[in-house]
Amino acid sequence: MNDTNKQPNYNIYFDRDNIKDALVCMNEYGYCVIRKMIGLKLVEELKYSIDEIMDPARDLPQASNRYHVQFAEESKPLWKLMNHAPYLNYLSQVHQTNNLCLHRSAAILRTAGESCGTWHTDWRGHIKEPRTPNDILNRYSLPSGNWFYLNGSHPDYSGIAVIEKSHIKDWKGPEGFEFNPNKTSFHPTGDFIENGYKKMDVPGCIEVIADPGDLICFAPLTWHTNMATEERRYSCGIGFRPKSIKIKAPWPLPITAQRMIERLPKHLKSYANGYTGIDVQWRANPRIALPKNGKNDTF
Numbered sequence: 001m002n003d004t005n006k007q008p009n010y011n012i013y014f015d016r017d018n019i020k021d022a023l024v025c026m027n028e029y030g031y032c033v034i035r036k037m038i039g040l041k042l043v044e045e046l047k048y049s050i051d052e053i054m055d056p057a058r059d060l061p062q063a064s065n066r067y068h069v070q071f072a073e074e075s076k077p078l079w080k081l082m083n084h085a086p087y088l089n090y091l092s093q094v095h096q097t098n099n100l101c102l103h104r105s106a107a108i109l110r111t112a113g114e115s116c117g118t119w120h121t122d123w124r125g126h127i128k129e130p131r132t133p134n135d136i137l138n139r140y141s142l143p144s145g146n147w148f149y150l151n152g153s154h155p156d157y158s159g160i161a162v163i164e165k166s167h168i169k170d171w172k173g174p175e176g177f178e179f180n181p182n183k184t185s186f187h188p189t190g191d192f193i194e195n196g197y198k199k200m201d202v203p204g205c206i207e208v209i210a211d212p213g214d215l216i217c218f219a220p221l222t223w224h225t226n227m228a229t230e231e232r233r234y235s236c237g238i239g240f241r242p243k244s245i246k247i248k249a250p251w252p253l254p255i256t257a258q259r260m261i262e263r264l265p266k267h268l269k270s271y272a273n274g275y276t277g278i279d280v281q282w283r284a285n286p287r288i289a290l291p292k293n294g295k296n297d298t299f
């Protein structure tokens, strides 16, 4: 990393017909950007879909956000990715099979004025007794980020920042920092912050720069956060897993998932075989308090 501008001194950008080298980069540094994965027409369709589903009255206040953690269950444009040869090629190479099912999906809408988010990893594989839906779903070797930042990503207006090489098993955390007890956030050594650290001055921080239509990928354990938001911003992602990874979810298939499966056209129906949906209210121990608004920021 170049310490002054938080940009890598190695290449992280790859064309969509060179997934092989993109995955080499992701394996080495924990992240990569695949250029022009989708065109600007689909970018606009996805943004409109986020507006219609998540903010139909266009009343999301400034400096706030909304999360949708089953976006594929409602967004038709998101499924256009599954008719898009470059994306299918990416999926088959990253998973090394075409025999895939829907794993999870999400979209985030933010408005200007939000500050930088908490550094975190989505990985929950180290948690021995799963207690939340993320503990159940985020414990497999699946890329954590298959994410479209539909406004692009840039430190001047927001997007994603990652910590290079933080995807390596047994990573000890950034120099000068220590993990919180459950190892899902960190704070300066000796200066505990209950909700985790939220500034960019972390060793290894890369402020990812990408264009609308680029696919930003990161590995299962890679630590990341969103940069401060200076505009209305849209992002979404859809994740799949090999059907060989079978998950017996402790929640029943939600009605919204059932409706999606009924609606899926014939040629996409096989992606529903194995889909668990998500019940964000589910807890292994019902006495555990829900996060604010029943949401969390760990996907």
Ligand SMILES: [Fe+2]
Residues within 6 Å of the ligand: 120, 121, 122, 224, 297, 298, 299
């Ligand atoms: Fe995350």
